[in-house]
Each structure stands twice: as C-alpha cells, then as structure tokens.
Amino acid sequence: MKNEIIVDKNPKSSVAEAVRMIRTNIEFSGVDKKVQTILVTSSVPSEGKSFISSNLATAFAQNNNRVLLIDCDMRKGRLHKIFDLDNEKGLSNLLLNKVELEFKNYIKKTSIANLYILPKGIVPPNPSELLNSPKITALLRVLKEKFDYIIMDGTPVNGLTDSIILTKYVDKTIIVAAAGYTKTNELDFTKKSLESVGADIAGIIINKAPDTHSSYYGNYYE
Numbered sequence: 001m002k003n004e005i006i007v008d009k010n011p012k013s014s015v016a017e018a019v020r021m022i023r024t025n026i027e028f029s030g031v032d033k034k035v036q037t038i039l040v041t042s043s044v045p046s047e048g049k050s051f052i053s054s055n056l057a058t059a060f061a062q063n064n065n066r067v068l069l070i071d072c073d074m075r076k077g078r079l080h081k082i083f084d085l086d087n088e089k090g091l092s093n094l095l096l097n098k099v100e101l102e103f104k105n106y107i108k109k110t111s112i113a114n115l116y117i118l119p120k121g122i123v124p125p126n127p128s129e130l131l132n133s134p135k136i137t138a139l140l141r142v143l144k145e146k147f148d149y150i151i152m153d154g155t156p157v158n159g160l161t162d163s164i165i166l167t168k169y170v171d172k173t174i175i176v177a178a179a180g181y182t183k184t185n186e187l188d189f190t191k192k193s194l195e196s197v198g199a200d201i202a203g204i205i206i207n208k209a210p211d212t213h214s215s216y217y218g219n220y221y222e
Contacts, residue, residue, distance in 0.1 A: 004051050004082050007058045008112055014053075022205065023215070027054025027116045029172060029202055036144060037170040038202070040195075041154040041163040045188040047178040048207035053153040054082050056174075061115035065148035068107065069119040071072040072166055073155045074127040077120035083110050099139040116147070121176075131165045140169055157190040167199035174202050179209035 003109040006015045017200040026035055071077035080087040084107050092107045108117050124130055143150055154163035166175050177187050
C-alpha cells in the first residue's frame with residue numbers, strides 16, 4: 001500500500017486529525033436520516049480526489065464501520081494502485097453482469113480492517129451510460145445491506161457527466177479543491193453544475209495546502 005493512506009500510516013498527524021474531523025462532520029450532517037452513501041468529486045484532475053476518498057474511507061473503517069470504497073472513475077481511476085490491488089475485474093465488469101448475484105466476486109478486501117474496495121475494472125467505451133443504468137440502483141440496494149458506509153470516488157465534473165449522474169444515487173456529495181491549483185471559476189462551475197441536478201453538497205475540502213505542523217506528507221492538508 002502506498003503512503004497516501006495517512007490516516008493509517010501516520011494516525012497522529014494533522015492530516016489524519018483533519019480527515020477524522022471531516023468524518024465526524026459527515027456523521028452528524030444527516031438530520032432526517034443517516035448518511036450512508038457519499039460521492040467524492042472535484043472540478044479537474046489532480047486535485048487529490050482519490051487521496052481524500054481513500055483516507056476518508058479508512059477513517060470510517062477505523063471507527064468500526066464496514067466500508068466499501070467504489071472507484072467510479074472508470075476512465076482513469078487509481079484506487080487499485082493506492083491499495084495495491086488487482087484491477088482485472090471491477091465496477092465496469094460487474095455492471096455488464098448480474099450485479100445482485102455476482103457482486104461479491106468483484107469486491108476486494110484491503111489490509112485495513114473493515115475496508116473493502118470495488119476497483120474500476122476495464123475501461124469501457126461508455127462509462128456514463130453504465131453509470132446511468134438501472135443496474136447501479138440494483139447494486140447499491142444490495143450493497144447498503146452489507147456495508148455501513150459506501151464512498152464513491154467519482155470523476156472530475158468539468159468536461160464529464162459521470163459524477164453529475166452519480167449524485168442521484170448518494171446522500172451527500174463532497175467537492176475536493178486544491179490550494180493554489182483549482183481556479184475559482186472551475187470550482188464555481190462545479191458547484192453550480194451539482195446544484196443544478198439537486199445534489200446535496202456536504203462541503204468543499206481544500207486539499208494540498210501547506211501543513212506547517214508536520215513534515216510528513218506536508219503537501220496534503222484538509
């Protein structure tokens with residue numbers, strides 16, 4: 001496993017503390033019902049979306065929850081690389097089969113207790129169409145019975161419809177932006193695009209801000 005999972009590798013760091021605070025805020029953000037499904041997205045590539053989703057999923061798992069992290073970026077997803085897992089078959093493959101019967105064959109256990117990954121699988125010719133399929137609804141219905149939390153690592157919003165589509169399946173959506181990298185107009189476009197489809201935005205996480213309190217992985221701080 002790469003050193004990107006700071007919550008596990010360096011649990012006393014300021015980064016880990018920040019991620020746990022985000023976890024707590026999400027847990028208490030559900031007024032009428034428990035927040036169970038969460039989408040993590042961003043405006044453009046390289047803002048640290050997968051870093052955030054991986055550490056957030058780990059934080060939930062460390063709190064004695066069964067957690068499934070799904071790589072919904074079937075184009076360039078890298079969760080299998082972060083967790084050193086095989087990507088021979090994953091979400092894209094599963095959506096072409098009988099999801100309710102075969103999902104267990106595609107979910108992989110990580111070295112972190114309670115944390116499971118559904119990697120992206122092969123790159124399909126039509127990712128957006130697969131995500132807009134009734135099979136996603138059927139899959140999530142089954143998965144909600146098996147896991148306490150389901151975190152979906154989506155695509156960037158600008159230029160792609162994948163994450164826009166996914167908002168209808170989740171309780172909360174989190175936007176990741178990178179300090180000194182994400183442009184204001186890009187973030188504004190992302191927020192308005194998500195709001196236009198009724199997404200429940202939990203908040204915006206500012207990633208890659210300098211951390212003056214720790215030298216360990218100092219270029220990441222929420």
